[in-house]
Amino acid sequence: MTTLENGPILSATNKSDKMDKIVSLCKRRGFVFPGSEIYGGLANSWDYGPLGTELKNNIKQLWWKKFVQQRDDVVGVDAALIMNPKVWQASGHVATFNDPLVEDKETHERFRLDHFLEENGVQVAGMTFEQMVETLKKMGLRSPKGNELTEPKKFNMMFKTNLGPVDDEDSKVYLRPETAQGMFVNFKNILGTSRKQLPFGIAQIGPAFRNEITPGNFIFRTREFEQMEIEYFVRPEEWEKWFEYWLDQQKEWCKEIGIFDQAVFIEIPEADRAHYSKRSIDTEFKFPFGQKELYGLAYRTDYDLKNHQEKSGQSLEYTDPQTGEKVLPHCIEPTWGVSRTFLAVLTSAYDDSDPENITLKLPYKLAPYKAAVFPLLKNKPELVSKAREIYENLRKDFMVAWDDRGNVGKRYYSQDEIGTPFCITVDFDSLEDGAVTIRNRDTKQQERIKIEEVRGYIMNQLM
Numbered sequence: 361m362t363t364l365e366n367g368p369i370l371s372a373t374n375k376s377d378k379m380d381k382i383v384s385l386c387k388r389r390g391f392v393f394p395g396s397e398i399y400g401g402l403a404n405s406w407d408y409g410p411l412g413t414e415l416k417n418n419i420k421q422l423w424w425k426k427f428v429q430q431r432d433d434v435v436g437v438d439a440a441l442i443m444n445p446k447v448w449q450a451s452g453h454v455a456t457f458n459d460p461l462v463e464d465k466e467t468h469e470r471f472r473l474d475h476f477l478e479e480n481g482v483q484v485a486g487m488t489f490e491q492m493v494e495t496l497k498k499m500g501l502r503s504p505k506g507n508e509l510t511e512p513k514k515f516n517m518m519f520k521t522n523l524g525p526v527d528d529e530d531s532k533v534y535l536r537p538e539t540a541q542g543m544f545v546n547f548k549n550i551l552g553t554s555r556k557q558l559p560f561g562i563a564q565i566g567p568a569f570r571n572e573i574t575p576g577n578f579i580f581r582t583r584e585f586e587q588m589e590i591e592y593f594v595r596p597e598e599w600e601k602w603f604e605y606w607l608d609q610q611k612e613w614c615k616e617i618g619i620f621d622q623a624v625f626i627e628i629p630e631a632d633r634a635h636y637s638k639r640s641i642d643t644e645f646k647f648p649f650g651q652k653e654l655y656g657l658a659y660r661t662d663y664d665l666k667n668h669q670e671k672s673g674q675s676l677e678y679t680d681p682q683t684g685e686k687v688l689p690h691c692i693e694p695t696w697g698v699s700r701t702f703l704a705v706l707t708s709a710y711d712d713s714d715p716e717n718i719t720l721k722l723p724y725k726l727a728p729y730k731a732a733v734f735p736l737l738k739n740k741p742e743l744v745s746k747a748r749e750i751y752e753n754l755r756k757d758f759m760v761a762w763d764d765r766g767n768v769g770k771r772y773y774s775q776d777e778i779g780t781p782f783c784i785t786v787d788f789d790s791l792e793d794g795a796v797t798i799r800n801r802d803t804k805q806q807e808r809i810k811i812e813e814v815r816g817y818i819m820n821q822l823m
């Protein structure tokens with residue numbers, strides 16, 4: 361059976377009209393392209409185009425600024441993607457990072473058992489693997505093609521590869537399925553170099569890989585994606601307080617990026633929690649294709665540090681600088697997916713209430729371009745040169761678009777569709793009065809301001 365399925369281009373979901381419109385806008389305007397498109401695509405692989413790259417970078421920068429740059433108690437790391445395979449033994453991923461799988465006996469098509477049952481009307485929340493197997497048998501379900509299914513089995517989702525030129529068991533390594541372990545294995549290094557005291561956190565943004573059985577819904581579930589994670593280390597007796605604190609922080613983040621109204625916070629029952637978690641609350645989001653997990657929050661106890669301490673033989677205890685008391689810290693982990701944030705932000709921002717003027721009402725901080733500069737007419741060198749001067753000046757501070765095609769109305773629509781908050785037009789009066797017309801994406805209002813005030817006007821609204 362081939363593992364390199366060609367993906368039908370842009371059939372990301374087809375379950376929702378709004379989703380199809382977003383996918384189409386992403387392709388048309390250069391946010392997200394189907395991966396390897398000139399070769400017919402590769403199933404569930406997506407490339408971020410010029411505007412998507414800006415939006416994604418803005419999400420990551422905002423997150424880093426809020427949770428690392430502006431805090432005294434969180435420091436960053438950027439760990440290797442390929443780690444010693446012993447890390448994944450100790451973390452429990454080799455033994456337990458599994459999804460339940462069933463296979464069509466004739467076509468060999470594979471399905472994630474929990475998703476398959478859900479599609480057949482079963483509420484799987486809280487069910488164990490054994491209960492799902494029993495339900496499948498009781499219902500006598502067959503594959504969508506009407507064929508018999510194999511006995512369900514557990515499928516480990518870690519991507520395997522080999523380090524170096526020899527392809528054998530000894531050279532087997534994994535691509536990391538979560539960024540978190542990069543923080544745990546560096547706990548000792550960071551304690552020794554940053555002199556942080558409990559409570560403190562380690563943050564990381566970077567790629568993670570999972571060999572998902574059923575990826576899909578555009579960029580929602582892919583096999584490679586980026587995470588923004590914090591491992592926040594606390595005294596064991598204080599975990600509840602910090603769990604609540606980080607839940608509030610996740611809510612605040614949702615407000616800051618304009619997605620709170622469609623976010624729902626769900627307590628996860630024990631049977632559905634990750635192997636390391638004693639308590640989990642997921643942030644779910646009302647995506648056009650249904651309410652699904654956006655972020656996670658887990659109380660990982662001392663599960664990771666304890667296992668790494670045992671398996672590595674190195675002490676990972678923290679010594680209180682005042683009392684000399686030794687403690688193995690417990691960990692609260694808030695985690696954010698970058699591409700799911702991207703999709704939630706686009707979903708919330710997409711406004712086609714006027715179908716002639718589709719507007720992406722992105723928070724200004726996240727918009728790919730903060731402003732666009734237009735000379736009223738492109739064949740008038742004096743207008744072009746003044747507009748160019750403003751454009752060059754503004755782009756010292758932020759991303760600015762230049763547009764001199766067609767009429768100004770069309771240019772406005774074009775910028776609205778990609779979420780540019782401000783459009784600045786240089787006209788003949790500008791040459792006389794040193795002022796320009798600045799037009800707001802959301803109110804569509806225009807005002808006249810002095811050229812020297814344009815930068816400050818925009819900067820003030822980006823804060």
Ligand code: GAP
Nearest residue numbers: 538540580581582585654655656695696697700
């Ligand atoms: N370190 C904890 C951890 O990895 P997780 O709930 O498995 O927890 C965290 O993943 C976040 O990563 C999710 O809430 C989601 O935003 C994102 N994520 C997980 N799998 C994903 C996938 N296949 N595609 C895109 N994003 C994914």
